[in-house]
Amino acid sequence: MSRMNNTILLVEDNPDDTELTIMALSENRIGNEIKHVWDGEEALQYLDDCSLPSLPQLVLLDLKLPKISGLEVLKQIRSSPRTNRLPVVVLTSSDEDQDIAACYDSGVNSYIRKPVDFDQFSECVKQLGLYWLVLNIGPPEM
Amino acid sequence: MTGSLGTETDSPKSATTKIRILRAIDRVLHDTLNCRNAGIVAQLCFSISRELANSSSGRFCDVNPAGFRHTPADCESCVIAARESGPGNGTCEEGDVTQDSCFTSMLKGKCAVSNCTMPCFTLYKDLVLNIIDGLAYHKIIRDRHGNAVDLEFTDVNPAFEKITGISRETAAGRKITEFLPGIKEDPFDWIGFYDQVAQSGKAVTIEQYSHALSRWYQVHLTPKDEDHLIAIFFDVTKLKESEQMLKSLNEQLELSIEEKAQQLKTINNELDSFAYSISHDLRAPLRAVNGFSRALMESFSDKLDEKGQHYLERIRLGASRMGELIDDLLGLSRISRRSLKRRKMDLGILAQGIINELKRRDPERCVELLIAGNLEVYTDMKLMRIALTNLLDNAWKFTSLKQTAIIEVSSTIDKEGRIFVVKDNGIGFDMQYSDRVFAPFQKLHSRNEFEGTGIGLAIVQRIINRHGGRIWVQSSPDECTAFYFTLKNGGEVIVSDE
Incomplete structure (x- = not known):
């Protein structure tokens, strides 16, 4: 496992959701750098890029993505020794049992369904930030 | 003489x-x-x-x-x-x-x-002469090595003429290859088979198609000795044709059932992907409507007067409500899609747990719960929990104006079998609206009075239907409401069930 910095990798194809997520992060004073990519392929490329000084602290992953799906991105993250311990939170609209089960089977750390109401969404992002960026102790450097 | x-x-x-x-x-x-x-x-x-x-x-x-x-x-x-x-x-x-x-x-x-x-x-x-079955006396014609090469029709009866269309003059005393040369092309070796029966000494009955005559015959062969035999036969072409038609109809039916099943499967898959698409795609724009309305309100409140802010708030609430409705619809479709996993359970214990949770959330309420003993059923636990939660939520909600609410869970027996009852002493409703109670998003009370989208009873009805039962309601305004439901086999464990 490479050393991690405090970047959040946001994998989201919907510009509205992207903006709302960044808005919610900022209004909850989560000052981490945010790297946003539009699809699964781009996400894997970013993670694979060897010139990166380190991996992100957290991946916020949408499931329904163009090119490579969120589930496939998760599987590939878990299958590489470089990224297999990376905290990945799925942030999606779906609460279908099959999606939830598939994500847990593929080793997701947390599964969050985006609420429609922005107040709830903002609260959700706040809790996420507090838990994964402050409380949670990430994987050790290798 | x-x-x-x-x-x-x-x-x-x-x-x-x-x-x-x-x-x-x-x-x-x-x-x-x-x-x-x-x-x-x-x-x-x-x-x-x-x-x-x-x-x-x-x-x-x-x-x-x-x-x-x-x-x-x-x-x-x-x-x-x-x-x-x-x-x-x-x-x-x-x-x-x-x-x-x-x-x-x-x-x-x-x-x-x-x-x-x-x-x-x-x-x-x-x-x-009068029997309606064809009769023929046969002699096996052999070559000098003793191999059967032909079949002589030593004599035939009038029914033979009628059945085969071959006159007695044509057939009697002659070899089959002479008056029916097509016999040689027949995939069935008639001569060989007759020889075999004659040699075996045992009578047999066969059903065989004659290509030369284009008919089906049932032939009963009785050997007299190793060279002679008697054939009794009748035309079973119509029977065979009916049989074949029946067979082909059955095959068509099977095919069409298979086709229908395949169509149903396709429709189900479409429904699944539709539900998935609703859950994912329709919620995203609603989040945008809600989220950006809120952002507008936060960032530009100084530029919006009270009326403008009120409108924005209405937009946000509308989007949130639509989100709820979509979730409810999804919930309803999930009940139809879920495969039943039946197990033994007690509705009384389940009801007690649900009421305990309601009491915990709303400790101010004074609710008396009466649960009858032995409400054991064989149902899908997850679905029955959803059904009972909806019924008890309603009972809880509509008794909220009572000083002492009474909620009763019991069962009775009548000619229909076992009937389960969930009864409350709440506000009730006019029975003229009873047919609307189970329709999705139909409410008999305004939103201001009582919360809810009106999907609950539609879900309950679907769950009861999935268990092979039915549900109905009896109510009188300001007195009581009682929901009655049955379950297949009275909810008992039936080994052969499903």
Whole structure:
């Protein structure tokens, strides 16, 4: 496992959701750098890029993505020794049992369904930030 | 017969003549079968034979060659058949097998059936001529190595003509390859099979298609010896055609059922992907409407007056509510898609747990819960929990204006079987609206009075239906509401169920 910095990798194809997520992060004073990519392929490329000084602290992953799906991105993250311990939170609209089960089977750390109401969404992002960026102790450097 | 027709000193030529005469007599016999009195037939034969003996029989034969219906071999087989047919014809001895004595014996022979005075020959001939089954006497024709190469139709009956469309003149005494050359092309080896049966000595019945005649026949073969056999048969083409039609209809039906099942599967898959798409795609724009309205309100509140802010708030609430409705619809569709996982459970214990949770959330309320014992059922735990939660949520909600709310969970038995009851002393409703209670998003009370989207009872009804039961309601305003539901087999465990 490479050393991690405090970047959040946001994998989201919907510009509205992207903006709302960044808005919610900022209004909850989560000052981490945010790297946003539009699809699964781009996400894997970013993670694979060897010139990166380190991996992100957290991946916020949408499931329904163009090119490579969120589930496939998760599987590939878990299958590489470089990224297999990376905290990945799925942030999606779906609460279908099959999606939830598939994500847990593929080793997701947390599964969050985006609420429609922005107040709830903002609260959700706040809790996420507090838990994964402050409380949670990430994987050790290798 | 008279002695003039057959003596042992006859020359070969005169014997041949006599044989011809006998054939003529036989033909007459055949043609006069309608004479009820056998004596008349016999007399007729004698007179004709005398007549022929005194005339030029050769000329008679030349003039009427088609009148000969029997070959000498056939005549012989008649005698054998008569001898074997029973004790009543015992006059035909081994040594009697000569052309004239054969007929004499048959005419003298009496039927084996007691009190029947009809001569055997007439009796059997009557049977053979009138039976509706085709009859044929066969001889296997062999080559010099003993291999069966052809099949002789020694004689056939009138039903044979009718069934096969082949006249007696065409078939009798001839080989099958002569009058039905198509037999050689038939994929079924008729000659070989007949030979096999004759050799085996055992009677068999087969159903076989004749390609030469384009008909199906059921053939019963009785071997007489290794070269002779009797075939009794009838046309089963119509039966076979019906059978084949039935088979093809069945196949079509199976195919169409399979097709329908496939269509249903496709529709189900479409429904699944539709539900998925709703859950994912429709919620995203709602989040945008809600989120950016809020952002607008936060960032530009100084530029919006109270009315403007109120409108933005309404937009946000509308989006949130639509999100709820979408979730409810999804919930409803999930109930239909879920496969039932039945297990033994007690509705009373389940109800107690749900009420405890409601009490925990709303500790101010004074609610009396009455649960009857033994409410054991065999149902899908997850779905029954959803159903009961909806019913008890309603009961909890609509008794909120009562000082002391009473909620009752019990069961009764009537002619329909076991009926489960969830009853409350809440505000109730007018029964004229009872048919709307179970429709999705139908509410009998305004949103301001009581919360909810109106999906709950639609979900309950679907769950009960999925368990093979039905649900109905009885209510009177300001008094009580009682939901009644049944479950398949009264909710009992039935081993063969599902």
